[in-house]
Amino acid sequence: MSPSNPSGLFLALLLCAALRADEGMWTFDNVPAARIQAKYGFAPDPAWLDHVRLSALRLPGGSGAFVSRDGLVLTNHHVAHSWIEKIADPGHDYVKNGFLAADRSRELPVPGLEVRTLMATENVTAALKKAVRGGLPDAEAGKARKEALARLVQAAEARTGLASEPVTLYHGGETWIYSYQVHSDVRLVMAPEFAIAAFGHDWDNFTYPRHDLDFCLFRVYEHGEPYRPAQHLRWSRAGLKAGDLTFVAGHPARTSRQDTLAQMEAARDLLDPLRLASLDHTRKALHAFAAQGAEQARLVSAQLMTLENSYKIYLHEIEGLKDPVAMARVTEAERQLQAKVAQDPRLQASAGQSWGLIRHAVQERCAIARESALLDGRGSRALNHALGVLRWKLEAAKPEAQRVVGYRTARDLEKVEAGLAFSDRLDPAVEQACLAQGLQEALDELGPAHPIVAALLEGRSPRDRARALVTGTRLLDPAARTALAQARPGAVRDSADPMVALARRIELLARPYLRRNEAADSVITEQGARIAQARFAVYGKADYPDADFTLRLSYGSVESCPANGTLAQPFTTFGGLYDRADGWGPDAEDHSWGLPPRWQERRAALDPRTPLDFISSNDIIGGNSGSPVLNREGELVGLVFDGNIATVPGRFYYDSRFNRSVSVDCRAILEALDKVYDASWLVREILD
């Protein structure tokens, strides 16, 4: 026994089937009914699944559901946030003050917002195989595959009249076509105040016990009338209790659970710690800046909160990747798959070398990780902007096949462009402090003689160099940034702005590292696909595919877990909301736990026992925000809005000891609509 790594823990691993229990984000065609039945004495049948699938909705960046016969849509406030912001105007701050339509005629159109229902799915794996003649060389087969798939998608669209898209599951093990009904007349019905929807602000993000009323109601219209969906979720009157079976239907965005151990180790030992250290540097620079006075603190408070939150996430991802029990399981799963592959000559030929090749590629990435990490905006938002515009223009000018990853498709380029648009005037003092810190970090890391440092500093001290750059640039001004983004590529190449000039030098220095990273990444992608296909050949659909923002079902139960040195209570209540507000006072930490006026006034009207949030063992991840939580009757009982801190390493694995999704209890929504918002017409519609 090694004392710092007790062998008992590894023993526990063998005992603990619990580690896998309730794991999985399952496609609706492959819900593990027998497994659910064995554990919970119930399993969803096809009618149950159809009802839930047709009620579930995909929103931009999140999930939702139809929750009334007249097309009411329930999702999270934080999924709706940017849309609410868009329709707000100076006289109507619907984010801060919330919004409630007086009646249906006053619901507010939200231009651009689309929601979609998954109406039909079709497994085209076999059809695709048939369409691509055997014996073709790789490149030709790939092209034929692509064309055949495009034809199948077109055929599906023609047949169904729905928006259809190809879906690759199991990293290529299966190909499907998912067809969606798209609704684009979506109106805001009700949004609570930001302060109650995001009670505890970013401090409480990824934590539990929690007291957020993170919901929002939209309505879908068709031809100017409320839409009547084929299916909608009825609201449970009884609600949940501890131990009850729960389902979550939603759109988890991305997991990397099939990554190899080498990839996870690199994240744990180098890549995440590098990001963490860099965040830590910027965080310290901003804290030091904020310490200069109240105005300085105000200037950076939002940026600091975001940084602190990213810091928290990387910290816990690293911690998760160090958990001996969880990582022993990952290691053991890899070992088992390797053994199975080794037993099958065909698999061995295809994937036997893949783990080794990935390990090498990961080593290559790690070898240049420090330099790569330093060739960024160095904490300056102006420099980041200049770099972004430059790279965007350079890549857009090339043929698609020659572009670097992230700039390849038209969609990629749109995304980059959108990311460049931010309209605040940058504060020179903040810019200078952050950039000086960023330059200092590069100097400390690589030493003064390194070519990267020479380019960054031009022989000056970090502080002087930052001052010169920030004083000399025009990019603090939003108009100048817009002008740069809209200028012809040559203008960016010729600009005399010192920040743009530095961006050009960084870009030049970064290019070989980008290419090396790209080469390593393509090995990782190719070999990862081989492993995934081998895994699919061995385990088939006994396993679930990595998340890809398609509709999934997860199952679990309302269940406590260790938290904060004790056990987390399965439910919180309105009483707990007021406890935290009282315990902090209204002004603490920039009003993070302050209650909106209406919530102070209506306190006595609310039953403090009403369950507010709860945790369950459902396996979820980002993108699941706004997912309905269902009981075994398929009724709505909750609304997923977060995961606890143990879901942070959920990108890599699920651990039933600690992993919990955090949901708003629907009883709290009804109680609040009734007692706080006087929205009796909505309550009647919901309970109709």
Add this chain to the structure above:
Amino acid sequence: MSPSNPSGLFLALLLCAALRADEGMWTFDNVPAARIQAKYGFAPDPAWLDHVRLSALRLPGGSGAFVSRDGLVLTNHHVAHSWIEKIADPGHDYVKNGFLAADRSRELPVPGLEVRTLMATENVTAALKKAVRGGLPDAEAGKARKEALARLVQAAEARTGLASEPVTLYHGGETWIYSYQVHSDVRLVMAPEFAIAAFGHDWDNFTYPRHDLDFCLFRVYEHGEPYRPAQHLRWSRAGLKAGDLTFVAGHPARTSRQDTLAQMEAARDLLDPLRLASLDHTRKALHAFAAQGAEQARLVSAQLMTLENSYKIYLHEIEGLKDPVAMARVTEAERQLQAKVAQDPRLQASAGQSWGLIRHAVQERCAIARESALLDGRGSRALNHALGVLRWKLEAAKPEAQRVVGYRTARDLEKVEAGLAFSDRLDPAVEQACLAQGLQEALDELGPAHPIVAALLEGRSPRDRARALVTGTRLLDPAARTALAQARPGAVRDSADPMVALARRIELLARPYLRRNEAADSVITEQGARIAQARFAVYGKADYPDADFTLRLSYGSVESCPANGTLAQPFTTFGGLYDRADGWGPDAEDHSWGLPPRWQERRAALDPRTPLDFISSNDIIGGNSGSPVLNREGELVGLVFDGNIATVPGRFYYDSRFNRSVSVDCRAILEALDKVYDASWLVREILD
């Protein structure tokens, strides 16, 4: 920069004077007034200190204070627990149901309970020096010192008429005589129900946010009348708010903050992990036993809870000893002291080698730590008892000077005897499961050929050997254990009971290890004293002495800290108490968060906004339980009952980033006395 150990953290160390802020358990003769004044704009004057000192009380294992002019004593329920248990009888379970005297005449005498006030202190360092003639050989000087000190104590007792005892501060830097007034007619006035005093049971121990009403009221009598103390604490009407200055006057029992880095590293890397691994083994054996059925679970639930709690404590002590910022500070302090010692030839001669000698002694302890740890009761309470009786008899029979540590004085032997008395009948199945696990652990650790394993197993499997021992022993029976303890030493030597026979073999095997440990310990003690005296020579009373269960003052403020991924609220409220009770339901985890009937019935009468518990940055440790928390006016505002999880490594260091004491807010006590217990006569007395 090493990515897993970012250099930024070490930079932070230099920036963070905050690490030391509010640190210290100060003697009343040496309160750092200037430091408190500088930070909080107030410092206690001599009158303030006298008032508080004369109001403060030492209780067995804890602290308390006079809180009314008629001798009412406030302390924690958990300090009073065993005394309340003693005066309970089958018809009156005062622990479970609480107790409230209907009036003063019904207050319940608590035989054996003593409380003491520190009436006078005298620095005898110089007198002692004068009394011991220079130039004597070490042994003679020691003897002369001891005799002189005894004379000084006698003189103090004669002069003051008080119970006087010598106090060694700064590991010998100063010697004092502390004189106490002892009160031995103490009566129980009011105790809340266990379920509200220890809400959250052991789960919540060392955690915050917290919702315990952990208080108890006694009264001191003299000559059959309520005692009128010279000073008592008045209760604040206003209470505290976040940021307010707080003082804690109490009796911290023991710290090891002057331990060397080598000692802390040994605890971190070997000694604590060994204990942790052993706890983990027993814990698993008990969990496996409990999994057999409801009755089995009931049998071991209390033992499991205690184990889990110890496990939590060791786990967090190890974590604390791994904290890079805190440990960098410890390392730097040691380096600085070594540098100062090296500059002074006298100090260098006395203590220059001490760190190296301690490191060697620690290595010796570590070298035999595994074997030493296995020569215990191996999880069997019967074997533990046999070992205890055997060692106790063997040591008691020797002259004092030849006894091993822990058995030396008459007081030591009394303590051992008290520890041997436990009256429950041991369950053979539990004993067998734990002992089999303990024997298996020894086998796994040392292999079958090791003489310790040979003695433990006698060639059988752990399971068979455990079965034979448990079946064969009579020591499961309390009567048999009492008989063994009361028997003449020879009877223990000759007993044919297999558990006693095994104890004799273990004792024989353990003796050389005990001796080696003892030799190493004596080096550590001797060299530790040299370092401490050097430290005192360098820093004098700018530092505070290690805790030793004498009266200390700590200062701080009501202050949040990171907890559970977010920030901890400075106060909790009655609303939060009900939130947790509702969120768990009454039966969860063996009623750990269940409310007593009275607290359910009176819910509507209570103001949910009333502050219940709070955290402050005061530096405290075990023994401080029951300490009054005071505001700058010297009024009572709270009652210390625990520390948060960051206080677990507080034995070694204080870290103001995380370290918080947890106290009951006095407003909660008054509100509960009034609204829940109808104890208006007590409220009147308190507010008089």
